[in-house]
Amino acid sequence: MDERLLGPPPPGGGRGGLGLVGGEPGGPGEPPGGGDPGGGGGGVPGGRGKQDIGDILQQIMTITDQSLDEAQAKKHALNCHRMKPALFSVLCEIKEKTGLSIRSAQEEEPVDPQLMRLDNMLLAEGVAGPEKGGGSAAAAAAAAASGGGVSPDNSIEHSDYRSKLAQIRHIYHSELEKYEQACNEFTTHVMNLLREQSRTRPVAPKEMERMVSIIHRKFSAIQMQLKQSTCEAVMILRSRFLDARRKRRNFSKQATEVLNEYFYSHLSNPYPSEEAKEELAKKCGITVSQVSNWFGNKRIRYKKNIGKFQEEANIYAVKTAVSVTQGGHSRTSSPTPPSSAGSGGSFNLSGSGDMFLGMPGLNGDSYSASQVESLRHSMGPGGYGESLGGGQMYSPREMRANGGWQEAVTPSSVTSPTEGPGSVHSDTSN
DNA sequence: TTAGATGATTTGCA
DNA sequence: TGCAAATCATCTAA
Numbered sequence: 333m334d335e336r337l338l339g340p341p342p343p344g345g346g347r348g349g350l351g352l353v354g355g356e357p358g359g360p361g362e363p364p365g366g367g368d369p370g371g372g373g374g375g376v377p378g379g380r381g382k383q384d385i386g387d388i389l390q391q392i393m394t395i396t397d398q399s400l401d402e403a404q405a406k407k408h409a410l411n412c413h414r415m416k417p418a419l420f421s422v423l424c425e426i427k428e429k430t431g432l433s434i435r436s437a438q439e440e441e442p443v444d445p446q447l448m449r450l451d452n453m454l455l456a457e458g459v460a461g462p463e464k465g466g467g468s469a470a471a472a473a474a475a476a477a478s479g480g481g482v483s484p485d486n487s488i489e490h491s492d493y494r495s496k497l498a499q500i501r502h503i504y505h506s507e508l509e510k511y512e513q514a515c516n517e518f519t520t521h522v523m524n525l526l527r528e529q530s531r532t533r534p535v536a537p538k539e540m541e542r543m544v545s546i547i548h549r550k551f552s553a554i555q556m557q558l559k560q561s562t563c564e565a566v567m568i569l570r571s572r573f574l575d576a577r578r579k580r581r582n583f584s585k586q587a588t589e590v591l592n593e594y595f596y597s598h599l600s601n602p603y604p605s606e607e608a609k610e611e612l613a614k615k616c617g618i619t620v621s622q623v624s625n626w627f628g629n630k631r632i633r634y635k636k637n638i639g640k641f642q643e644e645a646n647i648y649a650v651k652t653a654v655s656v657t658q659g660g661h662s663r664t665s666s667p668t669p670p671s672s673a674g675s676g677g678s679f680n681l682s683g684s685g686d687m688f689l690g691m692p693g694l695n696g697d698s699y700s701a702s703q704v705e706s707l708r709h710s711m712g713p714g715g716y717g718e719s720l721g722g723g724q725m726y727s728p729r730e731m732r733a734n735g736g737w738q739e740a741v742t743p744s745s746v747t748s749p750t751e752g753p754g755s756v757h758s759d760t761s762n
Numbered sequence: 763t764t765a766g767a768t769g770a771t772t773t774g775c776a
Numbered sequence: 777t778g779c780a781a782a783t784c785a786t787c788t789a790a
Contacts, residue, residue, distance in 0.1 A: 588768095636781095
């Protein structure tokens with residue numbers, strides 16, 4: 333008998349039936365119980381033998397229609413049938429000759445690139461692989477994508493993102509576990525069935541291996557679907573939380589005031605240096621790039637509609653002037669302790685009065701009471717409105733230099749109280 | 763619901 | 777690289 337084939341089980345009466353585990357098949361050469369009337373073992377006996385085989389086949393054919401008990405009884409009878417070993421041998425021979433059993437069972441399947449991509453992505457997102465603090469890598473990406481803002485809203489969104497990602501991770505792992513369990517159970521079941529079948533038909537170990545690999549392939553296809561769905565879920569989550577770059581929040585009132593204070597107190601040259609931007613960013617709880625954006629927007633919108641911003645300019649001018657006349661200690665808008673001012677006390681946005689009273693500005697500007705007085709005079713009854721002569725137009729090219737901004741936007745009479753007309757401290761690039 | 767305000771992005775320039 | 781200008785997309789108050 334072909335060594336690939338499992339030997340027939342011992343047909344002995346006591347060990348028949350469904351003995352899935354206990355029914356250890358006998359050795360290949362084990363003589364069948366009850367003797368072989370036909371002699372020669374593997375040969376198909378003629379006459380009576382043919383009839384017996386026909387009976388057996390008939391039994392096999394009808395077995396599916398019987399109740400389980402009947403089937404088992406028949407199975408038992410089949411296993412005990414004296415002609416069974418002969419039939420088994422014939423089947424082995426046929427199988428060997430036709431060669432239909434095994435088609436290179438061990439085809440090495442190349443790793444599916446799609447599966448690799450999915451695995452890599454799940455790993456990168458922190459869904460697969462070891463827990464990374466609920467996807468801290470993705471959260472970091474989130475922080476980067478949102479400009480690195482440090483506002484509480486951002487952190488809320490990120491924690492929300494993390495919790496959602498953790499949810500996806502949890503579902504993914506539980507589903508994966510279920511699939512693996514189901515796969516193992518199914519494989520075991522099939523293996524048992526094959527072992528059982530090997531009692532009545534030749535089943536090669538390689539055939540079983542092949543069956544197992546087919547099962548695994550099917551289950552890995554299901555797994556791939558699971559991974560794909562998970563990836564899609566993560567992508568949706570990302571697009572909702574991270575890629576909504578244009579999703580924005582207005583800055584806090586305090587932050588806007590801080591920025592406006594700086595802008596109007598440096599109206600002659602509203603180009604904060606890098607250090608100034610950093611200080612402002614720190615003060616406002618926003619990023620440096622947000623500060624840059626804000627000043628960019630502010631400059632352009634101020635220029636476009638000076639008339640509209642006159643009122644705002646007045647408000648900030650009055651604020652600063654009032655705080656100066658009141659002694660320079662009132663905190664009108666941004667109550668920030670002086671200790672939190674810029675390094676070396678070079679910048680104090682919080683106290684408008686301080687801004688005018690000898691406190692060097694962000695860019696090394698210093699203010700004097702006389703400057704404040706001149707400001708108050710310049711405002712006169714009409715405030716900035718008259719002085720600015722709303723609606724002044726200027727060439728954008730002129731705006732590329734500090735002088736250009738000053739000439740075009742801020743007449744000398746209302747030059748920022750914090751800076752002299754020729755001040756170029758704010759931004760050397762302009 | 764809508765118009766205006768506003769933060770962010772894109773494009774082109776020097 | 778920083779800025780101006782245009783534009784987009786969202787927020788907010790009426």
